[in-house]
Amino acid sequence: MTQPLVPWAPPAARARIDEVAAELGDDLSVAHVAKVARAAIDGHERRLGAEGINLYAGTNSPSPLVRSLFDAGVASRPSMGWPGAKAQTGLDDIDVLEVLAARTVGAVMGAVHAEIRIQSATFANLAVFTALAEPGDTIAVLPEAAGGHNSHHATGSPGIRGLRVVDLPYDVAARDVDLAALPAFLAEHRPTVVVIGASLMLFPHRVEAVREAVDRAGAVLVFDASHIAGLVAGRRFQRPLKQGAHVMTFSTYKSFGGPPGGAIVTDDAALAERISDAVYPGMTANYDPGRLAPLAAAAAEAIEDDGAYPDACIAAARSFAADLAAAGLDVVAADRGFTESHHVAVDASAFGGGAAAAVRLAEAGIYLSAIALPDQDPAAPEAALRIGTQEVTRRGVGTAGLRQVARWCADVLLHGADPATVKAKVRELRGA
Numbered sequence: 001m002t003q004p005l006v007p008w009a010p011p012a013a014r015a016r017i018d019e020v021a022a023e024l025g026d027d028l029s030v031a032h033v034a035k036v037a038r039a040a041i042d043g044h045e046r047r048l049g050a051e052g053i054n055l056y057a058g059t060n061s062p063s064p065l066v067r068s069l070f071d072a073g074v075a076s077r078p079s080m081g082w083p084g085a086k087a088q089t090g091l092d093d094i095d096v097l098e099v100l101a102a103r104t105v106g107a108v109m110g111a112v113h114a115e116i117r118i119q120s121a122t123f124a125n126l127a128v129f130t131a132l133a134e135p136g137d138t139i140a141v142l143p144e145a146a147g148g149h150n151s152h153h154a155t156g157s158p159g160i161r162g163l164r165v166v167d168l169p170y171d172v173a174a175r176d177v178d179l180a181a182l183p184a185f186l187a188e189h190r191p192t193v194v195v196i197g198a199s200l201m202l203f204p205h206r207v208e209a210v211r212e213a214v215d216r217a218g219a220v221l222v223f224d225a226s227h228i229a230g231l232v233a234g235r236r237f238q239r240p241l242k243q244g245a246h247v248m249t250f251s252t253y254k255s256f257g258g259p260p261g262g263a264i265v266t267d268d269a270a271l272a273e274r275i276s277d278a279v280y281p282g283m284t285a286n287y288d289p290g291r292l293a294p295l296a297a298a299a300a301e302a303i304e305d306d307g308a309y310p311d312a313c314i315a316a317a318r319s320f321a322a323d324l325a326a327a328g329l330d331v332v333a334a335d336r337g338f339t340e341s342h343h344v345a346v347d348a349s350a351f352g353g354g355a356a357a358a359v360r361l362a363e364a365g366i367y368l369s370a371i372a373l374p375d376q377d378p379a380a381p382e383a384a385l386r387i388g389t390q391e392v393t394r395r396g397v398g399t400a401g402l403r404q405v406a407r408w409c410a411d412v413l414l415h416g417a418d419p420a421t422v423k424a425k426v427r428e429l430r431g432a
């Protein structure tokens, strides 16, 4: 292989792609491809599941039931159109899965209408922007430094829809939209859609107050609950629709614990119809129905679980945050008890920023990612490490285990411990 595959990728990506391609060599025989693929699948589960501690906030380990319902036969069968009116005949059982997933997701989120055909939360946001705003309209979103997601910003979905994007005023002390500045801001920019909900959600948004201002400005309020969907499903942390959001979008595989995908829920039939039209026939023809059975099971489990799982995730986040602080790390929002969700943030600017710190912790078998902080220097790299406890909770790491992990994080980041030595201890903790 002589041509670089993606010469436009950033240097670190090009180096990694070249490294993997060189390891593969020129043997694309079925036997070799199957062997390499199997090894990667097994290695992935070993690294993150059996031997590592995964604190990455945007992930989860599905329950045994959810896992058991992933099915290659259904996943490889395209499905197009409404149940009862599909382009293909013979998909009567897919009809059942579609209705089951929409019913369970709507029920667990307390919403009448659930759009579950969309393959990611980014596409869910694009569908909502397509349905609710015309090219040239303005939408107002959280600043990226306050956790506003790429799919809310001009580089993502709104850019594809040709929307103008403005940053909502943000109150750093309140860690929320600046409610005092909001009415004048909305009057000036006249957005069609206002989006709240972020990639770091330590504390709830004050949705009722935002809705009041949004109503006076004649806009629609969208809450992106991608990270907190599992908490909302357990009626914990906050309930965006009940509190006044017109529409809620979310990822189905983060705290929600389902398969990768997106969903959109609302009680407003008129908005739901416009969103549905954007999804089909707008953004989907055939789609992968393999997500539906595991999604329905994740929703049903959340209904039956009645908040026990989100409670455990939140309790783990609060105790882990205290452990990290006790170990000497600079945990964000110490003045407010660190967190009310399953998220924790650690200021890592002393270690070269969140990404640099995450790389060192990965060498120790502890996996997570960086996130910006609203009060950081905008020119500096993302200042913090973001932690989510949803996977360690599912895997039963426990309070004592997490206390150990907090000490190991401090050993690596503050005390110059050898990551390989720590990695061996992590593996032992995981029983591998």
Ligand SMILES: *Cc1c(COP(=O)(O)O)cnc(C)c1O
Binding pocket: 058, 119, 120, 121, 122, 123, 148, 149, 151, 197, 198, 199, 224, 225, 226, 227, 251, 252, 261, 262
């Ligand atoms: C993760 C995330 C998304 C994107 O979800 P995908 O399913 O990966 O597209 C959207 N919005 C927010 C706030 C997120 O954190």
